[in-house]
Amino acid sequence: MSAETETSSRVATRTYKPAMPAGWWLRKGHYFWYMVREFTALPLALWLLWLLYEIQRAGRGPSGYYPPSSTPFVVFSVICLLFALYHSITFLRLAGVILHFKVMDKPVPSGLVVASQFGAWLVASIVIGAVLIGFGR
């Protein structure tokens, strides 16, 4: 059968395509936590913008610079920290799904990949913390 004949022999059928509701992410816990994971990038971005502003302020010299210490700023920073931790933990856990490699022709278990990611995160945090505290003294 030629393409034209095949097309013309098809009976046009009217279908109904339901629209995706705006609240689709409230249908299931899985969808909701996915949205939370994606949303956590927003407060992190805001905090980093604030950090850029502080660097620009500190660039004027030590005289007259004072670090922000108001209660709202501390609360904002703690909330951002919680979001950052959630984002980091979910991101590193997903590394076990994404990274796939073999050692001695055997696939490395995803649990080991995730553990190595968390280990690297811990080491990096300790090094950065030590550098910041060292420079602060």
Add this chain to the structure above:
Amino acid sequence: MAEKRITVRATRFDPAKDSEPRLQSYDIPFSDDSMVVLDALNYIKSHVDGSLSYRWSCRMGICGSCGMTVNGTPKLTCSAFLRDYWPGSITITPLNNFPIVRDLVVDMEDFMEKLKSIKPWIIRKQEMPLGAGEHRQTMEQIDDFRQFSQCINCMLCYAACPVYGLDDKFLGPAAIALARRYNLDSRDQGTKERLPVIAHSDGVWECSFVGECSVVCPKGVDPAKAIQQTKLDTSVRFILPYGNRE
């Protein structure tokens, strides 16, 4: 002892009469604990309302025909037991994210086109003569792609994927998982032919890793894993000079 009964609500849509789908309620006997949702639909069709339309075939979780949304979750209706819902009621709607043709039947055309686009077969640069023997594989080589070859094309993953729901140009979970199945097969040499489709902006990069596709898969395939691993592989191929080698 009173007969156990269960209320089943099913989507009805007649394209010749209805402007939009509606739910119709049926009160049917729940006579046997081994009854599945598909049995309930078959009971309705045989004893209550013969005009109810839905797809089914094997009744044993192999053909992938009877996928529908049961109480909001994409399921193979032949594997969803009534006892898991009773004494509550059951609402059966067509698979989300697909156009409804009639009642519980959806239009599969878009999925079929996507499946075809990733060339789900072994591609060889040059076929070996039959006399040269089999393409032998080790168990480790088979393990590389085995889980991705379990897909039965039931489309539950597409129904669970909000990315596909929001933008149906997305290649989708099953097609990408199947592409990965062939790309990982040691006998296959067709990765370069599949790359333009899977590495396209409507391919793996459209996915934001919701992960629900892997949750609903009735065969234990992990399409989310296939997609993320393909993202990594295509990036490596792009960045590293040796990446474009076969």
